[in-house]
Amino acid sequence: MVTEISENSPAKMRARDVSVYYGSKRAIDSVSIDIETDYVTSFIGPSGCGKSTFLRTLNRMNDTIPSARVEGAIELDGEDIYRSGMDVVQLRARVGMVFQRPNPFPKSIYENIAYGPKIHGLADGKDHLDQIVEKSLRRAGLWDEVKDRLSDSGTALSGGQQQRLCIARAIAVEPEVILMDEPCSALDPIATAKIEELIDELRGRYAIVIVTHSMQQAARVSQRTAFFHLGNLVEYGETSEIFTNPREERTKDYITGRYG
């Protein structure tokens, strides 16, 4: 661990000595990290190093995997999200997630966005719901493309549009943190550029964490980068620092393409 973390940092999310096990196999080993709202944070590292695993601990999506077990503490605004009595449903409304493959529900575009606000009771009345849908789609940069066909199925959109729909869906419940697991890996360069642009626009409003296999993407969209290797957080710091002047040999090897 090379990262310096001040105990009273204003971080949105703080992980302290987090280890994750699948059965008896340890996938994450004692990781500590701060996630801040002002920055986009990217997680990089070779395949299988535990980026997705760690990301999923941040909104307790690993609860859906029976064999997964988490040790250590993760706080959201100073509140331990793994304490007993934590409302996981509420947590996930505050910490949204976008997946590697776009996964719109097989419902209309409108219903896809309205789903979250409806189950959380965020909208009072149809007009308000309409507003939320429009605002979310605008923020995701999708409004102009779909405003005339809100009742079409979300699955009928192109892959890039679907992914922006999923981002809009996540935004619609006004989360505080958005986790994205390789959101562009199924998209072409143009759709990727659109998503990157979108991430840049969302920065500052939400704390954003993005897992990516593309160094260029990490360099383009993020201000903080965390390099994972074999379940360890090897290095965490300013993106420009990590890419130009890594402190760790392993980071340097990975960034220069020596493995991964």
Next chain:
Amino acid sequence: MSPAILLLLALLLGLAGWLAARARAWSFKRAAPKNRLAALPSYYGWYVALWVIVPVLIFIALWSAVEPQLVQQSVLASPAAANLPEFGMQRQTMLAEARAVATGAAKGVFNPDSRVLIEPFEKALFRYNIVGVVSTLLIGFAGGAWSFLRLKPDFRARTKVERIVMGILLLASLVAILTTLGIFVSLVFETIRFFGMISPIDFLFGTHWGPDPMGNPANPDPTRYGAIPLFWGTIYIGAIIAMVVAIPLGLMSAIYLTQYANPRWRKWLKPALEILAGVPTVVYGYFAALTVAPFVRDVALSIGISNASSESALAAGLVMGVMIIPFVSSMADDSIAAVPNAMRDGSLAMGATQSETIRKVLVPAALPGIVAGVMLAISRAIGETMIVVMAAGAAANLSANPLEAMTTVTFQIVAMLTGEGSFDHPATLSAFALGFVLFLVTLALNFIALRVVKRFREAYE
């Protein structure tokens, strides 16, 4: 000669062909060890064996249909047949008797006049047996020789065998289709005869059912052939009461099994549920008649309904509903399990609870599959007979009261066919018309179900 012996002969010939061809392939290999054969030696064997067996089998099938006719013809041509009665039952009986003795199936004849026919029968049978065996051998050898001569080191036996196998598979699937077609055609024939006596309008829209099998067949009373009460009973019991039971229970058990049950439980529960589908319907019938129907009546009496009968649509429908739970639940189970996990994760990550996820995402996404399962279950339920026979009664009541006795189409088909009327009486023929309409209805339901399933398939691909 029984077809079984010919069959055995065919298999032996095939085996011989197989061995010979494989040996030939090995000899190619020995002759030129450097060159690779175009196929494994056993494929050469199969190629020849199939060329022996398939033509022989076709011959045997045809022969066993034709041979009895040929034998009979030659018997009739013999002088002993000259004083047979011209037509009718007696002639047939005598011929059958003599044949039975000649083949050794019977010891003696009742009618002494038949005795003279035994000898011509024996002679004819002997002659045609020899013809059969010789033809089998000839065809087998011809097929074997022809295919054997084609064997060469570069002969593509593998693709040829593939093609023959495909042909055999095609034939097998045609059998099922042709059977369905045959059923349909035979139903159509009798149905047309029935509609010659009773107009389809009276049949399809009449509200009173009470055919009189002893009445004058030439002048049936069309007002007694109204099938509406039967179709109403069928729908009420099979598609309404049974579904009220089966849809919620089936769906809920599917949801429990796919979403909540831990794998150990699931491993036990799923087969246990599927056993329900394997219980013979007559056993359900007992259960309906002896346990559920009296219970329904007692409950009805205790809450002050005095005219509750011990046979009721409710009892039959309830049990039928339980019977078809596995149909609904296993289709629902499959289609819920087929919804990509990404859907579930997407919903959970939005902060939806598990039951919200099931209600709002999984079930809607799986709906086409669930609907298809329900359709299949309905078509199963309306074709069900035993439970109705035992628990719902025979009275064709047109009523919405589930405590009343009711009857269904299938029950009446059985009743009419096994009734006292002669075979060409409209009461008997009505069974075919009922069956025909039922056939069309279930066909339509299955068709809709298949279409829905197809749409479902497209949803995620």
